[in-house]
Amino acid sequence: MARTVLIADDHASVRTLVREYLTEHGYRVVAAADGKEALAVARTERPDLILLDLMMPNVDGLEFMRIFRRDQNIPIIVLTAKVEETDKVIGLELGADDYVTK
Template identity: 65%
Template sequence: MRATILIIDDHQSVRTMVADYLAEQDYHVVTAADGEEGLVVAKRTKPDLILLDIMMPKLDGLGFLQAFRRDNTAPVIMLTARVEETDKVVGLELGADDYLTKPFGMKELLARVRAHLRRVKLANLGPSTEELIRVGDLSLNRVTREVLVGDQPANLTPSEFGLLEAMMAAPGRVFSREQLLELLQGNAYEGVERTIDVHIRNLRRKIEADPTHPHYIETVFGAGYRCRHRPT
């Protein structure tokens, strides 16, 4: 089955250009002109991935993210003309998985799309090793994509799940920010390592009792991050 990609952008020329290109790559493409329409289309079509502009009328990309992430985990790649790092960080904190700064090359866009869809597809195929990973009161199910803290579910984005899975599967191993960024985006990555810091901060908010004193995901200063406990 072809993956469905939703493009949300208020510029018709951008929607048409990207939609035509992705359709040529055998993706099913749907579009929306603003965040409000995007929520309606997303509910109807249940896209596998979303390409999201930030600056839009009615409901901008950040507002869309806030609403969409309440009960959806499909990967979201921001398409933004903004160059300030703080704008990108806000989007990541609201649940975006990645971003591309306009203008961007179509081959780069395709590589990012493929990387995120491939990661989700591999996860959905089932575990290559053990199905369930446990670290203390934290458990991660590779088949159902569920994460529990005790008996409470943690609603993670695909990027947060991918980072947590990698670190829980290799307890004690230190992952550099560059390694984690490549894990998320494949060989196509060009994002800043700051992206990983934002994802880790979001992840800690969802799994740690006190995110300022993390019990599970430890910062190794000057090196990166690691899962600090061994599986039970």
């Protein structure tokens, strides 16, 4: 069975690019365009990994991690345009397993 990756990013072009790459390499991909949708998808799909943007509408990536980390331990890699060191520290403190800038 293929591993499942959730891509949570409000930019359709990013979701498409990452989806195509991961699908070509044998992963099953589910996607969400905002944090609220990402919470719902993560709970129903139980992905093996979450790729999470920080700057999303409704529920941003930081709030997503605050909520999600209360009872879930699925690995999260933050994939964001926020490059400040303080953003990285906050993301990691809130439960990101890694922090990658776009």
